[in-house]
Amino acid sequence: MNVRVRFAPSPTGSLHIGGVRTALFNWLLAKHYNGEFILRIEDTDELRSTEESTGSIFEGLKWLGIDWDEGPGIGGGFGPYTQMERLHIYREYAEKLLRKKVVYPCYCTEEELTERREKALKERIPPGYDGRCSHLSESEKRKFENEGRKSVLRFRVPQDGVTRFSDIVRGDVEFKNSSLHDFVILKSSYVPTFNFANVIDDHLMEITHVIRGDEHLSNTPRQILLYQTLGFEMPEFAHLPMILGSDGAKLSKRHGAISVQWFKKEGFLPGALLNYLALLGWGTTDSQQIFNSKEEMIEKFSLDRVGKNPAVFDMKKLEWMDGYYIRKLSIDELFELVIPYLRESNLIEGRNSREREFAKKVISLEQERLKKLSEITEFTDFFFTEDVKYDSKAVDEILRKGSVPELLESFSGKLTKVEPFDIPTVEKAAKEFINEKNLKGKDLMQPVRVAITGKKATPGLFEVMVLLGKEKVLRRINKALEMLRR
RNA sequence: GUCCCCAUCGACUAGUGGUUAGGUCAUCACUCUUUCAAGGUGAUAGCGGGGGUUCGAGUCCCCCUGGGGACACCA
Secondary structure (H helix, E strand, C coil), X not given: CCCEEEECCCCCCCCEHHHHHHHHHHHHHHHHCCCEEEECECCCCCCCCCHHHHHHHHHHHHHHCCCCCEXXXXXXXXCCCEHHHCHHHHHHHHHHHHHCCCEEEECCCHHHHHHHHHHHHHCCCCCCCCCCCCCCCHHHHHHXXXXXXXXXXXXXXXXXXXXXXXXXXXXXXXXXXXXXXXXXXXCCCCCECHHHHHHXXXXXXXXXXXXXXXXXXXXHHHHHHHHHXXXXXXXXXXXXXXXXXXXXXECCHHHCCCEHHHHHHHCCCHHHHHHHHHCCCECCCCCCXXXXXXXXXXXXXXXXXXXXXXXXXXXXXXXXXXXXXXXXXXXXXXXXXXXXXXXXXXXXXXXXXXXXXXHHHHHHHHHHHCCCHHHHHHHHHHHHCCCCCCCHHHHHHXXXXXXXXXXXXXXXXXXXXXXXXXXXXXXXXXXXXXXXXXXXXXXXXXXXXXXXXXXXXXXXXXXXXXXXXXXXXXXXXXXXXXXXXX
16 A cells, blocks of 8 residues: 655644654554655744744654654655745645635734634634625725735635545544635735645645544545645545543643653653553554564554544553563663763763763662653662762651661671671671561661661662662761761 | 534453453552562452344444534644
């Protein structure tokens, strides 16, 4: 099957997680059929489009490994791939439509339009354009022009009949034309609107499948009308179910975590994010959760297994999945990923090899506890600094209890004599101590843990102690004791 | 308000007329254990409601309800 698909974001903000899912499904389909995945920037919103957003889209996609076969920075036989560089093309088609009289100039100003719209909304009647400029006489047009009014071009929607299409995800869908209203195809600035530019470009770029978010479903009949009057061959449509926040509403800024940059900063792995997103709206017959590689995802992907119902984004599940991906990393890989976080919080420079080796040992102890990379600093700070932060709850609950200080003091004495200071020997000493004092394991271990790490939860204590070394362990126990005496 | 779409555990989903309704996350036990995590074992939990069709309905049809989306010179 010949497949040419595109991801066509508008650069009006950073790359959104819903956009990523759309890009991913397009990309998966292209790769599955060995087709082309095209990136097209739809920057026709003159007010809100920014260079910065464009940059963040590129950056986000690259980070995720969603590469494009044609598009900005790469080129291709159907460029340019940025709509503002294609204005002459749209104008040409707009003129063609004007000559055919299927579009007409509308002289209503934006202010008038919004006013009418708001009034309609308030009166609970459908707010569409009322068609008042659709049959202006030449003299009326001239009059408006003499008043200095600018015009837009509106498409004349037939008011009878229905427009239907078959959507790969939705099945047969139909809209009554009477519910559509005449829509703008060319703004007064001669810049096309989404519905128009999108259709022209998809046709010219020979797109075979239009895969996009469900919010575009109701735009589809308008575009189909355009395809028909332009005489363009229609692509296949596939409208993806939306991604919702936990409150059931469309995922938006208000839900916080929505830009790819945020996920990157939090330390989610791109592979895990992609894996999770793939499962939002798509699944295999056996409900497979983890894909071993992108290749596996590509191989198994199919549009007809995309579901129709909207999916709620579940951060907990993403975190579980990310933890799973982190556990599969080698220590060297994890080290490279985590070092920026440690540097940023001034815990480690990571330049010399002794420091690096130490950090790797620390990381290997923490690997299975991480759900995302950014957690590394809060989990490991005590390894890298002598300025141990004591969790006040831990101190109250564990250190400030009856005979704990005496216990620590006495254990500290025992540790002094432990030689060599390695895991088996330290462990043996601790066990002996526990037996001598007739204690339970945790009666000793928890106080020691809090004393030397400041935390209630850490990796195995013997590993931690040995990695820190005898000197630091003894010093920290002493420090803790001093703190308790105060 | 009008149009359109959607409906299986709390969440993501499998299921295409006959299943003890399966899996994963989360939750809760138990287990391992020096804590947390990971691992192992198990549990709780679901077909929104009402009518049909059928020998038989989560699966097909209709209605209701609920949720969502669209209705811009934004995409």
